[in-house]
Amino acid sequence: MILVFKKKQLFWLSPKSCRQYRSQIKIVTTDVHYGSLADGEKVLGLLGSRCELKGKKILEVGCGWAENCIALAKWGAECTGIDIAPYNIKEARKLATAEKVNVRLLVSNAVNLRELPDNYFDTVISSYTLGFVGDIQAAFRAINRVLKKNGKFIFCLRHPAQIPGKVNRFFFPEQPPNEQWVENNYTINQIVIYLTKFGFYVHDIVPQRTKNPSKLTIPRMEKFPYRLTGKLDPKFDCLSRLPHTIIYCCRKIKSFKPRKKPTKLQSVSPAKKATRKRRLVAA
Numbered sequence: 001m002i003l004v005f006k007k008k009q010l011f012w013l014s015p016k017s018c019r020q021y022r023s024q025i026k027i028v029t030t031d032v033h034y035g036s037l038a039d040g041e042k043v044l045g046l047l048g049s050r051c052e053l054k055g056k057k058i059l060e061v062g063c064g065w066a067e068n069c070i071a072l073a074k075w076g077a078e079c080t081g082i083d084i085a086p087y088n089i090k091e092a093r094k095l096a097t098a099e100k101v102n103v104r105l106l107v108s109n110a111v112n113l114r115e116l117p118d119n120y121f122d123t124v125i126s127s128y129t130l131g132f133v134g135d136i137q138a139a140f141r142a143i144n145r146v147l148k149k150n151g152k153f154i155f156c157l158r159h160p161a162q163i164p165g166k167v168n169r170f171f172f173p174e175q176p177p178n179e180q181w182v183e184n185n186y187t188i189n190q191i192v193i194y195l196t197k198f199g200f201y202v203h204d205i206v207p208q209r210t211k212n213p214s215k216l217t218i219p220r221m222e223k224f225p226y227r228l229t230g231k232l233d234p235k236f237d238c239l240s241r242l243p244h245t246i247i248y249c250c251r252k253i254k255s256f257k258p259r260k261k262p263t264k265l266q267s268v269s270p271a272k273k274a275t276r277k278r279r280l281v282a283a
């Protein structure tokens with residue numbers, strides 16, 4: 001089988017790139033994170049109480065090394081993590097084994113989630129992934145398919161104000177531009193329109209509220225489930241006014257069914273149809 005990947009996905013398919021990203025961050029396995037230096041699930045409580053999470057079928061799209069899945073498994077959820085990068089899934093399996101939790105981990109593409117069944121998950125989460133998939137609308141359609149009706153879909157993206165161009169200068173400030181790191185910049189309006197089109201109801205949009213991050217001391221930084229290693233550049237202080245992360249909280253309210261193209265007969269006007277019928281009868 002020959003796999004063809006678009007240039008946008010090449011970055012994540014290289015183990016070297018995945019390691020480069022991982023070397024600059026630290027994510028805990030005791031909380032669900034919603035992006036760098038942002039409050040996590042323990043503070044925000046977007047997924048429900050611990051009791052509600054017990055036995056819930058949860059999917060993480062673009063799980064990376066599966067820290068979120070591991071935290072949710074520790075809280076009693078039945079977790080599945082998918083990622084397009086085989087290297088990340090290998091590392092995620094190692095981490096889940098080391099943490100002694102049971103998480104189902106698969107290599108899969110968010111744009112079709114081909115390996116997963118319809119109407120199966122109670123909740124779908126995704127952190128910092130959907131900005132990287134080639135076709136976010138296809139991903140929303142696939143997530144609608146695998147989610148049960150009324151299921152929760154909670155995901156975070158980098159805030160559109162933080163993605164100035166193709167190159168992520170927050171994660172790679174000293175390095176030459178890596179043109180393969182392509183993070184799409186969608187406006188909030190676009191995201192809400194796509195979500196609505198694919199059968200979701202957006203009930204909340206949560207911005208990040210971190211104050212003066214470059215002045216955070218190590219112990220204060222450690223209260224965030226996703227933090228950056230090394231000293232923070234003062235430009236991070238713009239996060240006080242421009243949030244780094246934006247979280248969308250949605251529910252699936254209907255299954256997405258593509259509109260059928262009209263058949264030749266359906267596209268004929270009723271007057272023409274009547275004339276054709278008369279001709280047939282006369283013949």
Ligand SMILES: C[S@@+](CC[C@H](N)C(=O)[O-])C[C@H]1O[C@@H](n2cnc3c(N)ncnc32)[C@H](O)[C@@H]1O
Pocket residue numbers: 009012013027061062063064065082083084085088108109110111126127128129132133134
């Ligand atoms: C910025 S990382 C975030 C990973 C993890 N959620 C975290 O917070 O560390 C983006 C992740 O998206 C994955 N990814 C990119 N495109 C994808 C796709 N089309 N389908 C599934 N995963 C994808 C990458 O392999 C990578 O693990």
